[in-house]
Amino acid sequence: MPDRNDLSEVPRPVAAGVARPGAGAPAPSGGIGAGQPAVEFRDIDIAYGKFVAVRDFSLSIAKGSFVTLLGPSGCGKTTILRSIAGLVDISGGQIMIDGRRVDDVPIYKRNIGLVFQSYALFPHKNVFDNVAFGLKYRNVPKPEIVRKVGQALEMVRLPGSEKKLPSQLSGGQQQRIALARAIVFEPQVLLLDEPLSALDANMREEMRVEIKKIQKETGITAIFVTHDQEEALSMSDRIVVMNAGAVEQIGTPQEVYETPATAFVADFLGKANMLAGTVSRSGQAMAVVLATGQTVEVACPRPLAQGSKVTVVLRPQKLSVGAAASANRLSGRVVSASYLGGSAIYEIDIGGKTSIRANAPITGRVLREGETIDVGFDPEGCVLLDEDGQRIS
Amino acid sequence: MRRRWTLYDPRLAWLLVAPVLLLLIFFLVLPIAVMAAYTFFTFVTAGVETSALTTANWHEFLTDSYYAGFLLKTLRVGAITALLCGVLGYFPAYFIWATTFKHKWLLLLLLIVPFWISFTIRTFSWINILGEQGVINVALLKLGIISEPLPMLYNEGAVILGMLHFLLPYMILNVYVSLEGIDRTLISAARSMGCTSAQAFREVTLPLSLPGLAAGLLLCFVLAAGSYVTPQLLGSGRDALFGNLIYDTIMGELNWPMGATLSIVLFLVLGFFAAIYTRFMGMSQIVKGLGG
Ligand SMILES: Nc1ncnc2c1ncn2[C@@H]1O[C@H](COP(=O)(O)OP(=O)(O)OP(=O)(O)O)[C@@H](O)[C@H]1O
Numbered sequence A: 001m002p003d004r005n006d007l008s009e010v011p012r013p014v015a016a017g018v019a020r021p022g023a024g025a026p027a028p029s030g031g032i033g034a035g036q037p038a039v040e041f042r043d044i045d046i047a048y049g050k051f052v053a054v055r056d057f058s059l060s061i062a063k064g065s066f067v068t069l070l071g072p073s074g075c076g077k078t079t080i081l082r083s084i085a086g087l088v089d090i091s092g093g094q095i096m097i098d099g100r101r102v103d104d105v106p107i108y109k110r111n112i113g114l115v116f117q118s119y120a121l122f123p124h125k126n127v128f129d130n131v132a133f134g135l136k137y138r139n140v141p142k143p144e145i146v147r148k149v150g151q152a153l154e155m156v157r158l159p160g161s162e163k164k165l166p167s168q169l170s171g172g173q174q175q176r177i178a179l180a181r182a183i184v185f186e187p188q189v190l191l192l193d194e195p196l197s198a199l200d201a202n203m204r205e206e207m208r209v210e211i212k213k214i215q216k217e218t219g220i221t222a223i224f225v226t227h228d229q230e231e232a233l234s235m236s237d238r239i240v241v242m243n244a245g246a247v248e249q250i251g252t253p254q255e256v257y258e259t260p261a262t263a264f265v266a267d268f269l270g271k272a273n274m275l276a277g278t279v280s281r282s283g284q285a286m287a288v289v290l291a292t293g294q295t296v297e298v299a300c301p302r303p304l305a306q307g308s309k310v311t312v313v314l315r316p317q318k319l320s321v322g323a324a325a326s327a328n329r330l331s332g333r334v335v336s337a338s339y340l341g342g343s344a345i346y347e348i349d350i351g352g353k354t355s356i357r358a359n360a361p362i363t364g365r366v367l368r369e370g371e372t373i374d375v376g377f378d379p380e381g382c383v384l385l386d387e388d389g390q391r392i393s
Numbered sequence B: 001m002r003r004r005w006t007l008y009d010p011r012l013a014w015l016l017v018a019p020v021l022l023l024l025i026f027f028l029v030l031p032i033a034v035m036a037a038y039t040f041f042t043f044v045t046a047g048v049e050t051s052a053l054t055t056a057n058w059h060e061f062l063t064d065s066y067y068a069g070f071l072l073k074t075l076r077v078g079a080i081t082a083l084l085c086g087v088l089g090y091f092p093a094y095f096i097w098a099t100t101f102k103h104k105w106l107l108l109l110l111l112i113v114p115f116w117i118s119f120t121i122r123t124f125s126w127i128n129i130l131g132e133q134g135v136i137n138v139a140l141l142k143l144g145i146i147s148e149p150l151p152m153l154y155n156e157g158a159v160i161l162g163m164l165h166f167l168l169p170y171m172i173l174n175v176y177v178s179l180e181g182i183d184r185t186l187i188s189a190a191r192s193m194g195c196t197s198a199q200a201f202r203e204v205t206l207p208l209s210l211p212g213l214a215a216g217l218l219l220c221f222v223l224a225a226g227s228y229v230t231p232q233l234l235g236s237g238r239d240a241l242f243g244n245l246i247y248d249t250i251m252g253e254l255n256w257p258m259g260a261t262l263s264i265v266l267f268l269v270l271g272f273f274a275a276i277y278t279r280f281m282g283m284s285q286i287v288k289g290l291g292g
């Protein structure tokens, strides 16, 4: 499918950092080369009574892509999914599915596949009846139903389980059946609301791969909700990072991770180190005096006035320790060390009541608490945020 | 060496249930056993019986169709009452469950309120409503709609009405509890797959609330079939149920052995229905419905 391929290669400039709260017109990102977006939100608002759960949410999702809504608990991810399915009413804006406004389309006429965190399999129906449910209400003839259910069960690797009741299946198997049930009638969009969070770690990893594979095979447009950043980074074509009912950043996994648009994103994804400082020398190789007293040199995309307040965002992986620390050496003391096998995470006190986390490959021995150590980073290896917590670009 | 007592010691558990066990043995098992023994005693004359063992009582019960007729009628009235309770009770239960009204507990409290008034008084109140001098007749007479009071009291309808009145809360609570146990995302799931709300009700809500409905039916059936105050107060002689028969046999004829036989029969028959229910549904639903 050539279609899908150009989608995963959506050009960067469009995708990065669009649709910030109040950013105005929705960017037709993923739409390039794909015709109409599969799902498009235009400035939607959703309120529960007086409480506004989602504000000015705009997003456009390309056909066949895998988009993840990522954010802390209560930020409105489920609410957005429910609005696509028609399970909550939007109080402003529009939702389009395949270019058609769906505000007035009742739930049962929207062609949406839903997978819930709690599986939501019908406990009184066997696997066959569960999976066949959507087909039955689409008036598919019986032999066709049998064939399609068989196919769907094959796809989730549970063939022959038709006669079993959900209670006779393990959690992972139930989630597979829920997935089969949601894709069997070939919905326009597949919505997955934290489908993996009820599973144990091993199962989760396995299902992650499986869901992604099935999505690729069927070419279905999927919207996936999670608050697990690892899940989001490993599965998505694009990630929408949300906070308190609004979009913080939209981009590919690499973009949101490496160039967080806001302080929130930097902190939420991978707990980046954030060091406050003041610009002491402007120019290409800009110098910043950190609040802790040290001066570091950082690359800045545009010149900043001397005296501007900035935050230097540093991923733990971008820090090097010991002899490997060449540029921007800061000396500190190990507060704690955790050994992860291939690498170790050090929490290093660099003075001024500030400690930073470094994730460094292990060369030789793992350092112990209390040892002094140098930590450094490449001037290009950091992101700068302005006073409002927005990325300087 | 003696083991030390611990908090989860099985001996402690026995100690804790002992009072209840004793209570059950002395006030339930023993009386029933005594009754069962009585069924084999010989009836001499009113108020007098000997402990000479006989099967005469059982013989009489099994051969005289008078008793079988009474039993069938009792089961019929019990079944009708239970079914009416089911039909009339499901809707309020569904409403309380589905409403978005903030103070649901108030609606549930309304169900409990009738229990604050003595059951006998509540039954008597129907006389003031349905009787010849009751509200309905007086009002209709005053309005000139009827010229003679309608005979609404002292018939089977009045008996069933009275029993509905006292049994409906049990039914509503039972159904409500089972509805409350339904995961609402199941309904969202059904709707998202193409069900209208009515279809989702039929596919999901109704089947999943059936255990509660069945528990309510059993409870109402057993309580209705075992009642004797309501037919006594609201029915005529013809509307007497098995309970009234037992009452008459013991208090009227002073025939304790026959009365005991009839009691044990009712106990076995209703126990049989409860057993069938337990076999298919388990007892837990009823316990839940009673607020356990
Ligand atoms: N039915 C409701 N009535 C009132 N408020 C609600 C309702 N459902 C959700 N909310 C509120 O809306 C906000 C967003 O809820 P939502 O369920 O979308 O969060 P979420 O991002 O899915 O969180 P989680 O990761 O915990 O599932 C929350 O603050 C929540 O309290």
Ligand SMILES: [Mg+2]
Pocket (backbone or CB within 6 Å): A077, A078, A079, A193
């Ligand atoms: Mg949620």
